[in-house]
Amino acid sequence: xxxxxxxxxxxxxxxxxxxxxxxxxxxxxxxxxxxxxxxxxxxxxxxxxxxxxxxxxxxxxxxxxxxxxxxxxxxxxxxxxxxxxxxxxxxxxxxxxxxxxxxxxxxxxxxxxxxxxxxxxxxxxxxxxxxxxxxxxxxxxxxxxxxxxxxxxxxxxxxxxxxxxxxxxxxxxxxxx
Numbered sequence: 001x002x003x004x005x006x007x008x009x010x011x012x013x014x015x016x017x018x019x020x021x022x023x024x025x026x027x028x029x030x031x032x033x034x035x036x037x038x039x040x041x042x043x044x045x046x047x048x049x050x051x052x053x054x055x056x057x058x059x060x061x062x063x064x065x066x067x068x069x070x071x072x073x074x075x076x077x078x079x080x081x082x083x084x085x086x087x088x089x090x091x092x093x094x095x096x097x098x099x100x101x102x103x104x105x106x107x108x109x110x111x112x113x114x115x116x117x118x119x120x121x122x123x124x125x126x127x128x129x130x131x132x133x134x135x136x137x138x139x140x141x142x143x144x145x146x147x148x149x150x151x152x153x154x155x156x157x158x159x160x161x162x163x164x165x166x167x168x169x170x171x172x173x174x175x176x177x
Contacts (some may be wrong), residue, residue: 017143022132022134023090023135023136023137023152023153023154023177024136024138024139024140024151024152024154024157025131025134025136025138025139025140025154026138026140026141026142026144026153026154026155026157027123027127027140027141027142027155027156027157027159027160028140028143028154028155028157029141029142029143030143031157031161032121032123032157032160032164033116033119033123035161036119036123036164036165037165037166037168037169038160038164038168039116039119041073042112042115042116042119045115046108046111046112046115047066049108049111050108053104053107053108056100056104057097057100057101060093060096060097060100061097062095062156063093064094064097067086067089067090067093068090071086071087073078074086078176082100082102095173119164122164123160123164126160126167127139127156128166129163130156130158130159130160130163134156136154139156140153142155142157158174161167
Protein backbone atom coordinates (compact mmCIF):
# COMPACT_ATOMS: atom_id res chain seq x y z
CA UNK A 1 0.00 0.00 0.00
CA UNK A 2 2.79 2.41 0.97
CA UNK A 3 4.63 1.52 -2.24
CA UNK A 4 1.50 2.28 -4.26
CA UNK A 5 1.08 5.70 -2.59
CA UNK A 6 4.76 6.54 -3.04
CA UNK A 7 4.70 5.38 -6.66
CA UNK A 8 1.56 7.46 -7.27
CA UNK A 9 3.19 10.52 -5.70
CA UNK A 10 6.35 10.05 -7.76
CA UNK A 11 4.36 9.74 -10.97
CA UNK A 12 2.39 12.86 -10.05
CA UNK A 13 5.57 14.82 -9.23
CA UNK A 14 7.25 13.69 -12.45
CA UNK A 15 4.13 14.51 -14.49
CA UNK A 16 3.70 17.94 -12.87
CA UNK A 17 7.40 18.61 -13.22
CA UNK A 18 7.25 17.86 -16.93
CA UNK A 19 4.06 19.88 -17.35
CA UNK A 20 5.71 22.89 -15.77
CA UNK A 21 9.20 22.29 -17.15
CA UNK A 22 8.45 23.36 -20.67
CA UNK A 23 5.80 24.77 -22.84
CA UNK A 24 4.80 27.50 -25.14
CA UNK A 25 3.05 30.72 -24.43
CA UNK A 26 2.15 33.76 -26.43
CA UNK A 27 1.44 37.35 -25.66
CA UNK A 28 -0.53 39.92 -27.61
CA UNK A 29 1.73 42.95 -27.17
CA UNK A 30 -0.68 45.28 -28.93
CA UNK A 31 -3.50 44.37 -26.54
CA UNK A 32 -1.15 44.61 -23.57
CA UNK A 33 0.17 47.99 -24.74
CA UNK A 34 -3.35 49.35 -25.17
CA UNK A 35 -4.49 47.96 -21.80
CA UNK A 36 -1.74 48.90 -19.35
CA UNK A 37 -2.11 52.32 -17.75
CA UNK A 38 1.09 53.71 -19.26
CA UNK A 39 -0.05 52.54 -22.69
CA UNK A 40 -3.43 54.25 -22.30
CA UNK A 41 -1.66 57.47 -21.30
CA UNK A 42 0.65 57.20 -24.33
CA UNK A 43 -2.32 56.53 -26.62
CA UNK A 44 -4.14 59.56 -25.24
CA UNK A 45 -1.09 61.79 -25.82
CA UNK A 46 -0.71 60.47 -29.36
CA UNK A 47 -4.37 61.04 -30.15
CA UNK A 48 -4.16 64.65 -28.91
CA UNK A 49 -0.99 65.31 -30.92
CA UNK A 50 -2.57 63.66 -33.97
CA UNK A 51 -5.65 65.88 -33.70
CA UNK A 52 -3.45 68.98 -33.40
CA UNK A 53 -1.47 68.02 -36.51
CA UNK A 54 -4.65 67.09 -38.35
CA UNK A 55 -6.11 70.51 -37.54
CA UNK A 56 -3.00 72.26 -38.87
CA UNK A 57 -3.09 70.16 -42.05
CA UNK A 58 -6.81 70.84 -42.50
CA UNK A 59 -6.14 74.60 -42.22
CA UNK A 60 -3.53 74.33 -44.99
CA UNK A 61 -5.93 72.32 -47.13
CA UNK A 62 -8.68 74.90 -46.61
CA UNK A 63 -6.23 77.67 -47.58
CA UNK A 64 -5.42 75.87 -50.84
CA UNK A 65 -9.10 75.31 -51.60
CA UNK A 66 -9.82 78.99 -51.03
CA UNK A 67 -6.91 80.06 -53.24
CA UNK A 68 -8.07 77.65 -55.97
CA UNK A 69 -11.68 78.85 -55.76
CA UNK A 70 -10.59 82.50 -55.90
CA UNK A 71 -8.34 81.73 -58.86
CA UNK A 72 -11.13 79.95 -60.75
CA UNK A 73 -13.48 82.89 -60.21
CA UNK A 74 -10.96 85.49 -61.37
CA UNK A 75 -8.94 83.63 -64.02
CA UNK A 76 -10.97 84.87 -66.97
CA UNK A 77 -10.20 88.51 -66.15
CA UNK A 78 -6.55 87.96 -65.24
CA UNK A 79 -3.65 88.75 -67.49
CA UNK A 80 -1.68 85.71 -68.62
CA UNK A 81 1.19 86.77 -66.36
CA UNK A 82 -1.10 87.12 -63.33
CA UNK A 83 -2.74 83.76 -64.13
CA UNK A 84 0.68 82.07 -64.35
CA UNK A 85 1.72 83.72 -61.08
CA UNK A 86 -1.45 82.52 -59.29
CA UNK A 87 -1.09 79.00 -60.70
CA UNK A 88 2.52 78.94 -59.55
CA UNK A 89 1.45 80.14 -56.09
CA UNK A 90 -1.20 77.39 -55.84
CA UNK A 91 1.31 74.75 -56.98
CA UNK A 92 3.80 76.01 -54.38
CA UNK A 93 1.15 75.80 -51.65
CA UNK A 94 0.24 72.27 -52.77
CA UNK A 95 3.88 71.23 -52.61
CA UNK A 96 4.20 72.71 -49.11
CA UNK A 97 0.99 70.92 -48.10
CA UNK A 98 2.32 67.58 -49.34
CA UNK A 99 5.62 68.12 -47.50
CA UNK A 100 3.88 69.14 -44.27
CA UNK A 101 1.61 66.09 -44.46
CA UNK A 102 4.55 63.72 -44.99
CA UNK A 103 6.56 65.35 -42.19
CA UNK A 104 3.61 65.13 -39.83
CA UNK A 105 3.27 61.43 -40.56
CA UNK A 106 6.97 60.80 -39.90
CA UNK A 107 6.84 62.89 -36.71
CA UNK A 108 3.84 60.92 -35.44
CA UNK A 109 5.58 57.61 -36.11
CA UNK A 110 8.67 58.82 -34.23
CA UNK A 111 6.54 60.12 -31.38
CA UNK A 112 4.68 56.81 -31.14
CA UNK A 113 7.99 54.97 -30.95
CA UNK A 114 9.29 57.43 -28.35
CA UNK A 115 6.23 56.93 -26.12
CA UNK A 116 5.80 53.16 -26.55
CA UNK A 117 9.38 51.86 -26.70
CA UNK A 118 10.03 52.16 -22.94
CA UNK A 119 6.74 50.39 -22.22
CA UNK A 120 7.48 47.59 -24.67
CA UNK A 121 11.05 47.22 -23.36
CA UNK A 122 9.66 46.91 -19.83
CA UNK A 123 7.14 44.32 -21.06
CA UNK A 124 9.88 42.30 -22.76
CA UNK A 125 11.80 42.16 -19.49
CA UNK A 126 8.66 41.08 -17.64
CA UNK A 127 7.97 38.41 -20.27
CA UNK A 128 11.48 37.06 -19.71
CA UNK A 129 10.91 36.97 -15.96
CA UNK A 130 7.54 35.27 -16.42
CA UNK A 131 9.00 32.72 -18.83
CA UNK A 132 11.79 31.89 -16.38
CA UNK A 133 9.39 31.64 -13.46
CA UNK A 134 6.81 29.53 -15.31
CA UNK A 135 9.49 27.59 -17.24
CA UNK A 136 8.31 28.36 -20.76
CA UNK A 137 10.65 27.24 -23.51
CA UNK A 138 9.18 29.76 -25.92
CA UNK A 139 7.06 32.90 -25.62
CA UNK A 140 6.08 34.51 -28.89
CA UNK A 141 4.17 37.59 -29.97
CA UNK A 142 0.78 36.50 -31.18
CA UNK A 143 0.49 38.85 -34.14
CA UNK A 144 4.05 38.92 -35.49
CA UNK A 145 5.73 35.69 -34.60
CA UNK A 146 5.98 33.88 -37.89
CA UNK A 147 5.03 30.75 -35.96
CA UNK A 148 2.02 29.13 -37.55
CA UNK A 149 1.41 26.38 -35.06
CA UNK A 150 2.21 25.57 -31.48
CA UNK A 151 0.36 22.86 -29.60
CA UNK A 152 -1.61 24.26 -26.69
CA UNK A 153 0.18 27.56 -26.14
CA UNK A 154 -0.88 29.56 -23.11
CA UNK A 155 -1.97 33.19 -23.53
CA UNK A 156 -0.08 35.18 -20.89
CA UNK A 157 -1.22 38.61 -22.06
CA UNK A 158 -3.48 39.19 -19.04
CA UNK A 159 -0.69 38.11 -16.67
CA UNK A 160 1.70 40.53 -18.40
CA UNK A 161 -0.79 43.40 -18.09
CA UNK A 162 -1.30 42.67 -14.38
CA UNK A 163 2.43 42.39 -13.66
CA UNK A 164 3.21 45.55 -15.65
CA UNK A 165 0.55 47.61 -13.88
CA UNK A 166 1.58 46.20 -10.50
CA UNK A 167 5.27 46.90 -11.08
CA UNK A 168 4.69 50.41 -12.42
CA UNK A 169 2.07 51.31 -9.83
CA UNK A 170 4.72 50.77 -7.17
CA UNK A 171 7.17 53.00 -9.07
CA UNK A 172 4.60 55.77 -9.31
CA UNK A 173 3.75 55.49 -5.63
CA UNK A 174 7.48 55.69 -4.80
CA UNK A 175 7.74 58.90 -6.87
CA UNK A 176 4.74 60.44 -5.07
CA UNK A 177 6.19 59.86 -1.61
